[in-house]
Amino acid sequence: MMEQRLTDIATVFWRDWVVLKRRLAKFLLSRMVAPLLYLVAFGWGLGRSIPVEGGTYLDFIVPGILALNSMNISFNSITPVHAERVYHKSLEEYVSAPIWPDAFVLGKLLAALLRALLSSAIICALAFAFGARLSITPLFLLVLSMNCILFAEIGFIAAMKINTFEEMGQVNTYILLPMSFLCGTFFHTAALPSALRLIIDALPLTHTSYLLRALGTGTDASLASLVVLVLYAVFLYVLCVRTFRRLSE
Amino acid sequence: MKRFGHRGKDGKRSEKTAVAGISFSVKKGEIFGLLGPNGAGKTTTIRMMTLAARPTSGEIRYEGLSIREHAREVKELLGIVPQHINFDQDLTVGENMELHARLHHMGAAERRARIAKLLDYVELSDVVNDGVRRLSGGMKRRLLIVRALIHRPRILFLDEPTVALDPQVRRRIWDMVKDLATEGVTVFLTTHYIEEAEALCDRVAILAKGRLLDIDTPANLRAKTNLPTLEEVFLQMTEKKK
Ligand SMILES: Nc1ncnc2c1ncn2[C@@H]1O[C@H](COP(=O)(O)OP(=O)(O)OP(=O)(O)O)[C@@H](O)[C@H]1O
Ligand SMILES: [Mg+2]
Numbered sequence: 001m002m003e004q005r006l007t008d009i010a011t012v013f014w015r016d017w018v019v020l021k022r023r024l025a026k027f028l029l030s031r032m033v034a035p036l037l038y039l040v041a042f043g044w045g046l047g048r049s050i051p052v053e054g055g056t057y058l059d060f061i062v063p064g065i066l067a068l069n070s071m072n073i074s075f076n077s078i079t080p081v082h083a084e085r086v087y088h089k090s091l092e093e094y095v096s097a098p099i100w101p102d103a104f105v106l107g108k109l110l111a112a113l114l115r116a117l118l119s120s121a122i123i124c125a126l127a128f129a130f131g132a133r134l135s136i137t138p139l140f141l142l143v144l145s146m147n148c149i150l151f152a153e154i155g156f157i158a159a160m161k162i163n164t165f166e167e168m169g170q171v172n173t174y175i176l177l178p179m180s181f182l183c184g185t186f187f188h189t190a191a192l193p194s195a196l197r198l199i200i201d202a203l204p205l206t207h208t209s210y211l212l213r214a215l216g217t218g219t220d221a222s223l224a225s226l227v228v229l230v231l232y233a234v235f236l237y238v239l240c241v242r243t244f245r246r247l248s249e
Numbered sequence: 250m251k252r253f254g255h256r257g258k259d260g261k262r263s264e265k266t267a268v269a270g271i272s273f274s275v276k277k278g279e280i281f282g283l284l285g286p287n288g289a290g291k292t293t294t295i296r297m298m299t300l301a302a303r304p305t306s307g308e309i310r311y312e313g314l315s316i317r318e319h320a321r322e323v324k325e326l327l328g329i330v331p332q333h334i335n336f337d338q339d340l341t342v343g344e345n346m347e348l349h350a351r352l353h354h355m356g357a358a359e360r361r362a363r364i365a366k367l368l369d370y371v372e373l374s375d376v377v378n379d380g381v382r383r384l385s386g387g388m389k390r391r392l393l394i395v396r397a398l399i400h401r402p403r404i405l406f407l408d409e410p411t412v413a414l415d416p417q418v419r420r421r422i423w424d425m426v427k428d429l430a431t432e433g434v435t436v437f438l439t440t441h442y443i444e445e446a447e448a449l450c451d452r453v454a455i456l457a458k459g460r461l462l463d464i465d466t467p468a469n470l471r472a473k474t475n476l477p478t479l480e481e482v483f484l485q486m487t488e489k490k491k
Contacts, residue, residue, distance in 0.1 A: 011351040018344055090335050090337040090338065092301065096329050097353060098352075098353065098354070248303065
C-alpha cells in the first residue's frame with residue numbers, strides 16, 4: 001500500500017524530471033537573469049550607499065531575493081499543469097489511472113520544489129560571488145523548502161481552478177509581483193502604512209523573508225513565523241488534494 | 250443521467266441534460282457499439298463509465314462492482330481511447346507510453362517489451378524518440394489506441410477510434426479489436442462509420458439526444474425495420490427522432 005503510493009509519487013515526479021533534464025541548462029540559465037539584476041541593481045549598485053543595522057544592504061536583501069525567487073519559481077514550475085488540464089487534456093491520463101490521487105499532487109509539488117531549490121542554489125552562489133554573508137543552516141533550508149511548497153500549492157490550486165491563460169497570467173501580475181516587492185524582501189515592513197502592514201504581515205512570503213534573514217545572519221528567528229508557514233502549507237495541501245479529486249466530477 | 254451545470258455570461262446558472270434514462274448491460278468479450286448523431290451523448294456516456302465524469306444520478310457496475318466504491322480496482326480494468334488527442338506534449342512517443350505503463354504499475358522489463366511490441370504493431374517504432382507534436386494526425390490516433398492497450402485492459406473503450414485513419418490502418422485496428430474480443434476483452438465502441446459498427450459489433454445501441462432508441466444485434470435491427478443496411482436503420486431511427 002505505502003510502497004505503491006511512493007511508486008505513484010515517483011511516477012509523477014519522473015515525468016517532470018524527464019522534462020526538466022532535457023532543458024536543464026536552459027532552465028538554470030534563464031533563472032539567473034532576474035536575481036542577477038536584483039543583486040546588481042539593489043545589492044551592489046544601490047546597496048553600497050544604504051546603511052543597514054548590523055551589516056550591508058546586500059546581506060539584507062539576499063534572503064529577500066531567495067524568498068521571492070523561490071516563490072516565483074515554485075509557482076511557475078507547477079502552472080504548466082494548467083495547460084495540461086485545459087488545453088492538452090493530458091491530466092486525463094492521471095485521472096483515469098489506478099493511482100493514489102494525492103500522489104499526483106505530491107509528485108508535482110516535489111518537482112516544483114526541486115526546480116526552486118536548484119535556482120536558489122544559483123542565487124546563493126551568485127550572492128557569495130558578490131561578497132554577501134549568509135549562513136545556510138538546516139533550518140534555513142527547511143524554511144526555504146516550506147516557502148517553495150506553499151507557493152507550489154498556490155500554483156497548483158490556481159491551475160486547477162482557473163480556466164483561461166489570461167487569468168493565469170494575472171495571478172503573476174496582481175499577486176506574485178506585488179508580494180515580491182512588499183513582503184519584507186527589499187525593505188522592512190515597518191516602513192509600510194499600518195493598515196497595509198496588517199495585510200502584508202499576514203502573508204506567507206513576509207514570514208519567509210524574516211525567517212530567512214534571521215537564520216541567514218544568525219540572529220533569533222521567530223518560531224511563530226515557522227508555525228504560520230507550516231499552517232499555510234498544510235491548509236493549502238488539503239485544498240490541492242480536494243481540487244484535484246474534483247476533476248472527475 | 251448526466252446533467253451539466255453552467256454559469257452563463259450573465260452569471261445565471263443553466264442546466265443541460267446530456268443523457269437520461271439509459272440502461273443497458275454489456276457481456277464479457279462482447280463488442281458493443283454505441284451509435285448516435287453528434288451531441289447524442291456518446292462521449293458523455295463513456296466518460297461516466299470510465300470515471301472521468303460523475304453521473305448526476307444512476308449507477309454503473311462492472312462484474313457487480315460499483316465503479317465509485319471500487320474506483321481503483323475498476324481503473325485497473327479499463328483501457329480508454331478518448332475522442333480527442335490527450336498526449337503529454339512535453340514527452341516523446343516512447344515517454345508517453347512509458348508514463349502510461351508506470352501509471353499502471355508495470356515493471357521495467359515488462360514495460361519495455363510491451364511498448365516495443367505495440368509500437369511495432371502500429372508501425373510507430375521509428376518515431377519512438379520523436380516528440381508527439383511531430384506526429385501526423387493518423388499517427389497520433391494509432392498511438393492513442395496502443396497506449397490504451399499497454400496494461401492489458403479487460404474492458405476497452407474506444408471513442409471514435411478510427412477517425413482520420415487510412416483504410417489499411419483502419420482494417421488493422423478492426424482486426425486488433427476482434428482479436429482482443431476473442432481473448433475475452435470487452436470492447437465498448439462509438440463510431441460514425443456505421444459500416445464499421447456493422448463489421449465489428451455484436452450488438453449496437455442507438456442513442457439520440459441523450460435517449461436510448463434501441464439495442465440489438467445489427468442483424469436484428471435490419472430485420473425489424475426491413476432495411477438492407479445498418480446505416481439505413483440508423484438514419485431512419487435518428488431521423489424520426491428529429
Ligand atoms: N463538459 C460539458 N459541459 C456542458 N455540456 C456538455 C459537456 N460535455 C458535453 N456536453 C453536452 O452534452 C451533449 C452530449 O455531448 P457528447 O459529447 O456526449 O456527444 P457525442 O454523442 O459524443 O457527440 P459527437 O458525436 O459529436 O462526439 C451535447 O449536447 C454537449 O453539448
Ligand atoms: Mg463524442
